[in-house]
Amino acid sequence: MADIEKSEFLLFDNKSFPVAEAIKATRTNLMFITAKEKCPVISFTSSHMGEGKSTVCANMALAFAEAGFKTLIIDADMRKPTINKYFKIKSSPGLSDILGGLVKENFIYPTKFKNLHVLPSGTIPPNPSELLTSERMTLLLNELRNTLDYIFIDTPPALIVTDALAISDKVTGTVIAVRQNFSRTNLIKDAVEAINKVNGKFLGFIFNDYNVDTMPYNKQYRYGKNGYKYAKYGGYGGYDNKPVTPPVNLDND
Numbered sequence: 001m002a003d004i005e006k007s008e009f010l011l012f013d014n015k016s017f018p019v020a021e022a023i024k025a026t027r028t029n030l031m032f033i034t035a036k037e038k039c040p041v042i043s044f045t046s047s048h049m050g051e052g053k054s055t056v057c058a059n060m061a062l063a064f065a066e067a068g069f070k071t072l073i074i075d076a077d078m079r080k081p082t083i084n085k086y087f088k089i090k091s092s093p094g095l096s097d098i099l100g101g102l103v104k105e106n107f108i109y110p111t112k113f114k115n116l117h118v119l120p121s122g123t124i125p126p127n128p129s130e131l132l133t134s135e136r137m138t139l140l141l142n143e144l145r146n147t148l149d150y151i152f153i154d155t156p157p158a159l160i161v162t163d164a165l166a167i168s169d170k171v172t173g174t175v176i177a178v179r180q181n182f183s184r185t186n187l188i189k190d191a192v193e194a195i196n197k198v199n200g201k202f203l204g205f206i207f208n209d210y211n212v213d214t215m216p217y218n219k220q221y222r223y224g225k226n227g228y229k230y231a232k233y234g235g236y237g238g239y240d241n242k243p244v245t246p247p248v249n250l251d252n253d
Contacts, residue, residue, distance in 0.1 A: 026206060027063045033173075033203055039145040040172040042203065043076075043153040045164040046179075047187035052208045053177035054082040054154050060206075061152040065116035069149035072108065074119045076167060077156045078128040081121035087111045094122030098140060099131040106140070128156075132166045141170055158191040168200025178205045 034040035044057035057073065065071040074095060075083035084091040089109045097103045098119075108119050125131060144151060153171060155164035168174055174195050178188060188205075195202045
């Protein structure tokens with residue numbers, strides 16, 4: 001997908017009141033559940049490909065930056081980097097080059113948005129999981145925490161490769177992106193269980209790309225045709241191999 005097409009997925013930047021308000025509401029939820037930690041580090045994943053995790057990550061980071069927080073996005077999806085395309089920056093050098101000891105400086109790029117910076121994925125390595133579990137990754141995050149308010153990490157889908165799970169013990173918590181009429185409930189359950197098995201902290205779902213016309217009538221759903229909603233674990237009811245389709249109970253949070 002061309003860069004200009006990716007940049008159009010920055011919904012918060014479109015200044016659409018309904019969409020912006022939905023993202024702000026989700027931002028408030030994330031701020032609340034991570035309030036006790038200095039510079040929370042939040043990773044974003046999904047159960048499978050095509051569920052919008054990178055779009056969710058980019059928009060949430062932009063929302064925090066717009067609120068005045070010094071925010072960094074780290075693209076840890078080294079096998080299929082995407083974040084650089086949203087902000088029209090180079091993909092390398094970046095994270096993999098830093099963790100592999102190929103460069104001495106941190107290649108953190110500014111964006112056109114105030115308070116928002118990006119650390120791209122870097123050169124595609126043969127061993128992403130090993131790099132993410134390395135001591136250098138721990139040291140890098142500790143160093144970055146000293147100068148930032150929030151760090152958002154885009155990781156690969158949790159059930160395809162182990163990268164998202166490899167980093168789970170280094171972050172405040174993990175958010176799973178769920179896409180309406182696409183994400184499978186049995187795979188969502190498997191992703192949550194995979195995070196829990198490695199002692200990661202599951203923060204919740206961000207339900208994206210939903211159509212408000214299919215939702216129960218509620219003012220929180222009047223945010224536009226394609227929006228965001230935060231939900232705690234358990235809001236999806238029974239698990240099977242069907243796609244997530246409203247109506248679902250998302251008001252347990």
